[in-house]
Amino acid sequence: MADEPTAPPASGVEDPGGSPSPGDSPSVELETARAELAAARAEAEANFAAARDALKAANPGLPEAAFEGESLAVVAERVILAKDAAATASEAARNAAAAQVPAGGGTVRQAPAGPPDGTRGLDRIRFGLGNAEK
Secondary structure, three states: OOOOOOOOOOOOOEOOOOOEOOOOOHHHHHHHHHHHHHHHHHHHHHHHHHHHHHHHHHOOOOOHHHHOOOOHHHHHHHHHHHHHHHHHHHHHHHHHHHHHOOOOOOOOOOOOOOOOOOOOOHHHHHHHHOOOOO
C-alpha cells in the first residue's frame, strides 16, 4: 500500500469539493476567475471613489491633496490631518487678530489737548475755538 503511486487528476484542476470538474477546462475556469476578479476590482474602485467624493463633499474647504491616497484609510487619515491643520491655523489667526485689538474694541479716545498752562480768559476761548494766535 505504501508503494502504490497515486494518479494525478485527469484535468489537473480540482474544484473546491476535491473532485475534478469533468466539463470545464482549466482555461475556461481561469477566464471565469479573471472576469470575477476584474468585476470585484471595478466594484472596489467605484466604492472607493464614492467614499472619497463623500469626504470631499463633507469637507469642501480642504485642499485637493488631502483626498489623495491608495486606500480609504490613507485618505481618511490625510483628511483628519488637514482638518486639524486648518483648525490650528484658524485658531492661530483668531488669536493673532485678538492680540492686535485693544480691549475697548479698537477705538482709543484721547482727551483733546487743553490750553497751555497759564492761559486765561479770552485766550482760553480762542484756544478752544482753534484761534490760539490772538
